[in-house]
Amino acid sequence: MDFSFVLGQSITQALGVTAIIYCLAAMGLNLQFGYTGLLNFGQVAFAAIGAYSVGVVVISFGASLWAAIPIGLLASVALALVLGIPTLRLRADYLAIVTIATSEIIRLMVRSIALRETFGGANGINGKMGQAFHDLNPFHADIDIPFLTWTRQDLWVVTVGWSLIAIFTLAIWLLVRSPWGRVVKGIREDENAVVSLGKNAYVYKMQALILGGLLGTVGGIVWAVAKQSVQPDNFVPDVTFFSYTILLLGGAARVFGPIVGAIIFWFLLVFVGEFLNQMISAGWITFLLPTDVGPIRFILVGLGLMGLMIFRPQGIFGDKRELALDAR
Amino acid sequence: MPANGQRALAAQAVLADVPRVPGAPKPDPILVASSIVRRFGGLSAVDVTHVEIQRGSITALIGPNGAGKTTFFNLLTGFDVPDEGTWSFNGRSMGKLSPYRVARLGMVRTFQLTKALNRLRVIDNMLLGAKGQRGEHLWASLLPFLWRGQEARNTERADVLLKRFSLDAKRADFAGSLSGGQRKLLEMARALMSEPELIMLDEPMAGVNPALTQSLLQHIKMIREEGSTVLFVEHDMDMVHDISDWVIVMAQGQIIAEGPPGDVMKNPEVIDAYLGAHHEKALTESGQSLTTGDTT
Numbered sequence: 001m002d003f004s005f006v007l008g009q010s011i012t013q014a015l016g017v018t019a020i021i022y023c024l025a026a027m028g029l030n031l032q033f034g035y036t037g038l039l040n041f042g043q044v045a046f047a048a049i050g051a052y053s054v055g056v057v058v059i060s061f062g063a064s065l066w067a068a069i070p071i072g073l074l075a076s077v078a079l080a081l082v083l084g085i086p087t088l089r090l091r092a093d094y095l096a097i098v099t100i101a102t103s104e105i106i107r108l109m110v111r112s113i114a115l116r117e118t119f120g121g122a123n124g125i126n127g128k129m130g131q132a133f134h135d136l137n138p139f140h141a142d143i144d145i146p147f148l149t150w151t152r153q154d155l156w157v158v159t160v161g162w163s164l165i166a167i168f169t170l171a172i173w174l175l176v177r178s179p180w181g182r183v184v185k186g187i188r189e190d191e192n193a194v195v196s197l198g199k200n201a202y203v204y205k206m207q208a209l210i211l212g213g214l215l216g217t218v219g220g221i222v223w224a225v226a227k228q229s230v231q232p233d234n235f236v237p238d239v240t241f242f243s244y245t246i247l248l249l250g251g252a253a254r255v256f257g258p259i260v261g262a263i264i265f266w267f268l269l270v271f272v273g274e275f276l277n278q279m280i281s282a283g284w285i286t287f288l289l290p291t292d293v294g295p296i297r298f299i300l301v302g303l304g305l306m307g308l309m310i311f312r313p314q315g316i317f318g319d320k321r322e323l324a325l326d327a328r
Numbered sequence: 329m330p331a332n333g334q335r336a337l338a339a340q341a342v343l344a345d346v347p348r349v350p351g352a353p354k355p356d357p358i359l360v361a362s363s364i365v366r367r368f369g370g371l372s373a374v375d376v377t378h379v380e381i382q383r384g385s386i387t388a389l390i391g392p393n394g395a396g397k398t399t400f401f402n403l404l405t406g407f408d409v410p411d412e413g414t415w416s417f418n419g420r421s422m423g424k425l426s427p428y429r430v431a432r433l434g435m436v437r438t439f440q441l442t443k444a445l446n447r448l449r450v451i452d453n454m455l456l457g458a459k460g461q462r463g464e465h466l467w468a469s470l471l472p473f474l475w476r477g478q479e480a481r482n483t484e485r486a487d488v489l490l491k492r493f494s495l496d497a498k499r500a501d502f503a504g505s506l507s508g509g510q511r512k513l514l515e516m517a518r519a520l521m522s523e524p525e526l527i528m529l530d531e532p533m534a535g536v537n538p539a540l541t542q543s544l545l546q547h548i549k550m551i552r553e554e555g556s557t558v559l560f561v562e563h564d565m566d567m568v569h570d571i572s573d574w575v576i577v578m579a580q581g582q583i584i585a586e587g588p589p590g591d592v593m594k595n596p597e598v599i600d601a602y603l604g605a606h607h608e609k610a611l612t613e614s615g616q617s618l619t620t621g622d623t624t
Contacts, residue, residue, distance in 0.1 A: 171470060174469065174470045174472070175466075175469055175470065178463045178464075178469035178470070178472065178475070179455070179461045179462075179463030179464045179469060179475060179479065180463060180464050180465065180466055180468075180469035181469065182448070182452050182455060182456055182464075183456065183464055185445070185447070185448055185452075186445050186448060186453075186456050188447075189445035189446055189447055189448060190443045190445055192407065192427075192439070192443060193439070193443035193444075193445060193515075194445075194456065195407075195426075195427045195428045195431070196405070196407075196427065196428075196431055196436065196437050196438070196439070196443075196519075197431055197436065197456055197457050197518065197519070197521075197522055198428050198429075198431035198432040198436070198459055198522060199428055199456075199464070200426070200428045201428070207466050321502065321505075322447050322502060
């Protein structure tokens with residue numbers, strides 16, 4: 001059994017493209033749910049908007065990637081407004097219901113046969129939609145050092161991806177320790193109290209929804225650029241729930257929570273999967289088939305996360321005293 | 329009593345000549361409301377023909393449970409919308425104004441169920457009350473040099489208020505770790521951070537122990553001495569007697585009496601509202617009557 005291979009795969013994935021995408025989505029949820037208390041159960045819709053903007057603009061309409069990105073961001077703001085205008089005046093549950101429904105509507109819409117010309121139906125959009133980005137790649141060779149193996153393309157995506165995360169994290173850090181952050185945290189605790197002090201809670205909630213959605217959209221853009229393919233069934237509600245898992249794992253309302261959460265989540269998922277695979281191929285485990293590994297790793301990681309929530313409910317970075325206050 | 333200063337005497341002197349009738353006009357009203365009606369289905373929860381609140385005074389809004397006091401509060405502060413009626417604050421019409429705009433104009437309220445922001449520190453609760461903060465704008469918040477100075481001045485003011493309300497030792501604690509009474513104090517102090525002209529307290533003394541009640545009463549008097557107007561809801565008439573310059577009594581959504589506390593408590597209509605109209609009649613077959621002079 002090749003343990004260093006298992007470890008290498010896990011570390012590569014934990015710092016890889018998928019972890020970056022989920023980290024961005026979870027950062028958006030952190031702003032919305034962790035700080036402002038908005039229950040967005042449709043973060044995947046924002047990611048889908050980003051990915052499909054790249055696919056549609058570049059492949060279906062043959063325009064530039066550099067046009068696709070701002071179009072994607074604008075579409076994301078538009079989606080946030082559409083979701084927020086009717087629901088943010090209501091109780092928190094309404095946003096949750098509307099967002100999860102919308103994320104499925106968007107997935108089923110881009111999957112539909114009627115719109116196959118534009119969105120590619122169930123096959124999605126495939127083609128060199130990220131070429132303009134990869135043309136800028138300054139790296140000349142793949143990387144293959146111990147525990148890290150990336151192609152030249154992935155290395156470039158990962159470099160830019162983590163740089164973006166660093167910039168956004170700095171921005172969020174500035175935001176949440178400013179008076180703006182104080183207002184949104186106040187809204188999370190009790191919206192009416194904040195309103196009674198003369199703050200327009202509606203506007204703050206809308207701002208948080210838009211900013212969090214934009215982060216999800218950037219994740220979707222990274223997805224399309226890195227994988228050069230967008231398929232409707234990549235954008236199932238599971239993506240949102242994994243993002244929430246990552247957020248709670250790292251600790252909600254903690255600036256570094258999503259980063260640590262994403263790294264640990266993907267490390268564990270890949271580690272468990274590869275470890276089981278190796279044990280099966282080495283003949284140590286005989287009661288499982290290689291095809292069972294996919295679901296079983298989720299079961300095992302899920303059990304681990306349940307343990308975390310029982311023994312460290314505040315997540316890795318959270319403050320337990322703060323959590324105890326919820327039990328009023 | 330140190331807090332019974334000049335403003336108290338001035339308020340009482342001004343109100344001395346006001347007729348003791350519901351809807352009486354005041355010499356210098358800060359708040360005027362006319363024909364406010366709020367119906368919940370067939371029930372008129374609030375049906376106020378006319379009411380004026382004297383500037384610089386402490387006015388108590390009392391009445392038995394279910395009289396519509398809190399609903400009336402919600403209507404005046406924009407948290408609920410009346411079916412009919414107009415009201416003005418400082419001469420400015422307030423109909424259909426969002427609650428946050430009402431607060432910005434200087435009419436700040438607290439809540440019956442205290443709304444301390446639990447997972448915010450006490451000092452952050454206070455700072456949230458400050459008005460016109462530059463750092464509360466999304467873009468400015470990213471540039472701390474734009475708001476640092478203002479934040480420091482607000483913090484200074486917040487610390488003075490915390491000291492006055494004896495919460496300075498709790499400054500860095502989460503508001504959720506405070507006792508019920510301390511939360512009431514914090515909510516009042518937080519409302520004062522916005523320097524309101526009219527502060528509306530919804531049952532500030534509910535669920536507070538007697539010692540703390542005394543301290544709360546002193547704080548309310550201090551607010552008047554500083555030139556703000558206080559309107560507060562209470563249903564315990566004894567509390568009201570001690571601090572209010574003027575008392576407005578509500579029952580079944582209507583204002584049934586107005587006057588200085590001493591007069592109001594002798595008013596038979598008020599006693600009826602609290603104890604029921606038949607409280608002096610015989611309840612038992614033997615004809616034993618239940619008489620009551622105590623109104624609490």
